[in-house]
Amino acid sequence: MKKLLLIACLLVPGLALAAGPSVPLDKANYDLTDKASLQNGAKLFMNYCLGCHQQQYQRYSRSFEDMGVPLEMGQEYLQFTGEKVTDHVTNTMPEESAAKWFGAAPPDLTLVARVRGADWLYTYLRAFYADDSRPFGVNNKVFKDVGMPHVLQELQGLPRETHEKRLIDGEMVDQYVGIKSDGTGELSPEEYDAAVLDLVNYLVYVGEPARLEAESIGRWVLVFILVLFVFVYLLKKEYWRDVH
Structure with a gap:
């Protein structure tokens, strides 16, 4: 049973990519x-x-x-x-x-x-x-x-598929090159x-909707953590000074 579950887990990412x-x-x-x-x-x-x-x-x-x-x-x-x-x-x-x-x-x-x-x-x-x-x-x-x-x-x-004649393997074929509008838009x-x-x-x-606000707050939180780290480090050194 464990082997079957492992195989299923390995297959799921492949199926997801195939559906893309x-x-x-x-x-x-x-x-x-x-x-x-x-x-x-x-x-x-x-x-x-x-x-x-x-x-x-x-x-x-x-x-x-x-x-x-x-x-x-x-x-x-x-x-x-x-x-x-x-x-x-x-x-x-x-x-x-x-x-x-x-x-x-x-x-x-x-x-x-x-x-x-x-x-x-x-x-x-x-x-x-x-x-x-x-x-x-x-x-x-x-x-x-x-x-x-x-x-x-x-x-x-109205967009339409466009093709061009190209030489592939010695043979002229119509190859898809993209989508182009008919100009009526x-x-x-x-x-x-x-x-x-x-x-x-x-x-x-x-x-x-709150993404910009969250990113802005997140930057300030990182700055606060960096500043706090400095004080915590200094406090740690002071606390352990007599021990060492």
């Missing part, structure tokens, strides 16, 4: 101190994501305060269904209906950045491509056969990447 994305992840250089980025990310989330995905562990008022948005302005531009400013960020989509429409109920996104990672989210939101075999007409290179439509298509346009490729980074920045913030 088959494409390299792009680095998400987010900045939690950039309030303009956080505000734009919140706007994108409220306009394009909240219809399906909730953030039921985050309150509007906490987000507005941390992002430097006045409560009245936040209620006017970032709240659309009449909630109170102290309410959690939720929607009215019935879970049973959502599961029927999408195959599974869309997950809550409060902690998605902590679960998936910022790099995964940044790459995933830029990895949709046209696929007529899928119910919503798109697929995703990071999450194959995902049941989610490309909700940011209005901004990006409201944003240029560079602007779209920046918008996605803002959205990821906001999702990272929501996953740990």
Whole structure:
């Protein structure tokens, strides 16, 4: 029995790696101190994501305060269904209906950045491509056969796989080289990447709203420990002076 448990423990990490994305992840250089980025990310989330995905562990008022948005302005531009400013960020989509429409109920996104990672989210939101075999007409290179439509298509346009003819082993083959928008979106490729980074920045913030404060306190705690160490060391020398 012990041998079986040991084998299972050794296999679990391999299974986890096998379940990961088959494409390299792009680095998400987010900045939690950039309030303009956080505000734009919140706007994108409220306009394009909240219809399906909730953030039921985050309150509007906490987000507005941390992002430097006045409560009245936040209620006017970032709240659309009449909630109170102290309410959690939720929607009215019935879970049973959502599961029927999408195959599974869309997950809550409060902690998605902590679960998936910022790099995964940044790459995933830029990895949709046209696929007529899928119910919503798109697929995703990071999450194959995902049941989610490309909700940011209005901004990006319709992305398609691109191929180039290359000589491989003496034979000309069509090789996949990336995803390119058809140019029908409201944003240029560079602007779209920046918008996605803002959205990821906001999702990272929501996953740990007190992160900046905790890091600041942590630095002061380390300074206090270093100073305390000096006094403790001197006290130790004084205490043991007569012993030695």
